[in-house]
Amino acid sequence: MFTGIVEEIGEVVAVEFGSESARLTVRGPVVVSDAVHGASIAVDGVCLTVVDQPEPGTFTVDVMQESLQRSSLHDVAPGRRVNLERAMAAHGRLGGHIVQGHVDxxxxxxxxxxxxxxxxxxxxxxxxxxxxxxxxxxxxxxxxxxxxxxxxxxxxxxxxxxxxxxxxxxxxxxxxxxxxxxxxxxxxxxxxxxxxxxxxxxxxxxxx
CATH class of the missing domain: 2.40.30.20 (Elongation Factor Tu (Ef-tu); domain 3)
Incomplete structure (x- = not known):
């Protein structure tokens, strides 16, 4: 669950496209500062799961076909700037509104x-x-x-x-x-x- 309050603007540094999926590596030192394997981070509003942290300040996520079809990530390329937000902590303030990270x-x-x-x-x-x-x-x-x-x-x-x-x-x-x-x-x-x-x-x- 997210609030829609963007924490930082990140940058896509690497993209690997498969036949029905993609793997992105994104630079975002703020959102990755306390990230662990399996953490949720919204990338331009798409809720994605951290699967790796290849370098300090970066994280890698897998994007399935459903997300590629419904979102602008279908043509993402290195160098693209993206909005980033960590999942809301249970004790945090709901500064925006209830955001699922499920792009329509x-x-x-x-x-x-x-x-x-x-x-x-x-x-x-x-x-x-x-x-x-x-x-x-x-x-x-x-x-x-x-x-x-x-x-x-x-x-x-x-x-x-x-x-x-x-x-x-x-x-x-x-x-x-x-x-x-x-x-x-x-x-x-x-x-x-x-x-x-x-x-x-x-x-x-x-x-x-």
């Missing part, structure tokens, strides 16, 4: 609008995820917990959402450097998915 799909950055001390950033999102996104609700973008500041109307052909990024977010996450066309990982609020699932079962029961 990807979106595309389409526009950045600078403000006085922030930027409004718009992302195109898949239609099947749009129903889970509400204004002032929570969304995880590349592992960053954010509040939705704008959302397209229901049923539009090209749904989108907007977030407003404060200077700290622009400086301390990879979202500060991504331009139009960049792909991002999306995790919608898990509570919305549970509500939808429960309602579906309620309808089935009522029909019976």
């Amino acid at each position: 799909g990807t979106g595309t950055l389409v526009a950045r609008t600078p403000g006085e001390a922030w930027e409004v950033v718009r992302f195109a999102i898949p239609a099947d995820l749009a129903r889970y996104v509400v204004e002032k609700g929570s969304i995880t973008i590349d592992g960053t917990s954010l509040t939705v500041s704008g959302v397209s109307a229901p049923g539009v052909d090209e749904p989108w959402l907007e977030v407003s990024l404060i200077p700290a977010t622009l400086e301390l996450t990879v979202l500060g450097t991504k331009g139009p066309g960049a792909q991002v990982n999306l995790e919608v609020d898990v509570l919305a998915k549970y509500v939808e699932r429960l309602n579906a079962f309620d309808r089935i029961g009522a029909g019976a």
Whole structure:
């Protein structure tokens, strides 16, 4: 479990692709400082398991086909900067919102609008995820917990959402450097998915 509060920007230093998987080595001295074999670290919002620490300040993870298909890690390459967060400690503060590290799909950055001390950033999102996104609700973008500041109307052909990024977010996450066309990982609020699932079962029961 994570909170969506990025601890540091890391760098992918090595990638090995298999036929249906990948192995990444990432430099992240903060998140690896107390890591052990089997520890969970979110890489751009994808929960991955530490399988090795080849050099001081680095860690290696395996990425299965499901994660490659659903996330932007399918085309990851050495030199890529990534958001990193360790799993939340049981005694820690929930500074963002409940983040599982289970990416639902990807979106595309389409526009950045600078403000006085922030930027409004718009992302195109898949239609099947749009129903889970509400204004002032929570969304995880590349592992960053954010509040939705704008959302397209229901049923539009090209749904989108907007977030407003404060200077700290622009400086301390990879979202500060991504331009139009960049792909991002999306995790919608898990509570919305549970509500939808429960309602579906309620309808089935009522029909019976």
